[in-house]
Amino acid sequence: MPVFLLIITTSLPFIVSITGPAASFLKFIGDPVIVMLLSLFTATISLGVANGHSIKKIMDFYGDAVKDVALILLIVAGAGALKQIFIDSGVSLAIGSILQEWKLNPLILGWLIAAVIRVCLGSATVAGLTAAGIMAPVMAATNTNPNLMVLSIGAGSLMFSHVNDSGFWMFKEYFNLTVKDTIKSWSLMETIVAIVGLLGVLLLQLVVPSS
Amino acid sequence: MSLLIVACCIILLVLLITWVKLNPFLAFLVVSLLAGWWLGIPVEQLTVSVKKGIGDMLGELVIIICVGAMLGKIVAETGAAQKISNVLMKTFGEKYFQWAMMVTGFIVGIPLFYNVGFVLLVPLIFSVVYQTKLPAVYVGIPMLAALSVTHGFLPPHPSPSALVTQFHANLGLTLLYGIIIAIPAIIIAGPIFAPRP
Incomplete structure (x- = not known):
């Protein structure tokens, strides 16, 4: 039962938002916020209450869950602040116009910026968000498909996880490996994901319309 | 020139997080303020921009991420x-x-x-x-x-x-x-x- 529920709740977001542009009610239901809330409500009842957990205990789980993501939220917020500074100072536009003269496919450019920041910084989240701040004006000027841009930057932000990434250490510690073996398995796996991801984006670009 | 400032700010961000081991949120705030000042945003406007950036970002995301x-x-x-x-x-x-x-x-x-x-x-x-x-x-x-x-x-x-x-x-x-x-x-x-x- 939970298997099916999970598949339904996770596939719900894109099924609904694809078929929902017509009716405004469908649009409301298809809004990610509502989809998430509905999924949570369903999961609370069917996974939580139906399995005999008290509401209080479930809410304790939820409290813990929010504690786990508190720092991520703040990092995202901080990236938002930096992005706004780049926009308000007009530098985003300047960068955008310079990068456009490079005549490089914006999707590759986004991937590259994300990958460079990721390798320097370690955090995929920070790398992705910073790259997004830089690429936003370029997006406005070229008609790149924004959905593909998200994926391209997302792929770049996974590039070569090494000693400055917490995921690297988690893998090393749990699997009890040396740093060298972790690089050969974990880091290489992340690199493959990043490169195949970019290739996938470029192939998809051939078939889907630009924005 | 402005591109150079952005590059310096990103490098500073990287150093603050990896070398100084600053909390990433604080590092972003410090770098945002510095970048804004360096890029010529009036000083009294700096915190306005920072707060707007944070508000816009969290307003969009806080429900999705927490739920x-x-x-x-x-x-x-x-x-x-x-x-x-x-x-x-x-x-x-x-x-x-x-x-x-x-x-x-x-x-x-x-x-x-x-x-x-x-x-x-x-x-x-x-x-x-x-x-x-x-x-x-x-x-x-x-x-x-x-x-x-x-x-x-x-x-x-x-x-x-x-x-x-x-x-x-x-x-x-x-x-x-x-x-x-x-x-x-x-x-x-x-x-x-x-x-x-």
Whole structure:
């Protein structure tokens, strides 16, 4: 039962938002916020209450869950602040116009910026968000498909996880490996994901319309 | 010139986080203020920009990220993930268990945040290792590849969700394209790449 529920709740977001542009009610239901809330409500009842957990205990789980993501939220917020500074100072536009003269496919450019920041910084989240701040004006000027841009930057932000990434250490510690073996398995796996991801984006670009 | 300032600010951000070991949120704030001042935003406007940036970003994301975290937590705490993997192991059979691990990682990875998923799935990996006597890396890589890809590509994970907001992309379409791209990426980085014993 939970298997099916999970598949339904996770596939719900894109099924609904694809078929929902017509009716405004469908649009409301298809809004990610509502989809998430509905999924949570369903999961609370069917996974939580139906399995005999008290509401209080479930809410304790939820409290813990929010504690786990508190720092991520703040990092995202901080990236938002930096992005706004780049926009308000007009530098985003300047960068955008310079990068456009490079005549490089914006999707590759986004991937590259994300990958460079990721390798320097370690955090995929920070790398992705910073790259997004830089690429936003370029997006406005070229008609790149924004959905593909998200994926391209997302792929770049996974590039070569090494000693400055917490995921690297988690893998090393749990699997009890040396740093060298972790690089050969974990880091290489992340690199493959990043490169195949970019290739996938470029192939998809051939078939889907630009924005 | 402005490009150079941006580059310096990014390098400073990297140094503050990795070398000074500053909390990333504080590092972003410090660098934002410095960058704004350096790029010529009037001093009295600096905090206005910073607050607007934070407000816009959180306003869009706080519900999705927090509710997503709650959803992941309940899936983890009630043992639903364990059940999914048991069903898949039976479906795929012993011979193709790597594929079972991969699909589990993918299905569990969509709603769960990376660290939660990792911590949740590792015991599962070791129970399979114990049963099959195969190396842990060989068993674990397919699942973790799937987990990484969902974390990097697919909303409602924090980073892709934030990117969707910034580029005014369509969350549903991104998820659809993301799944199309994720599948080959996971297969290549997972079962194909994982070193055979």
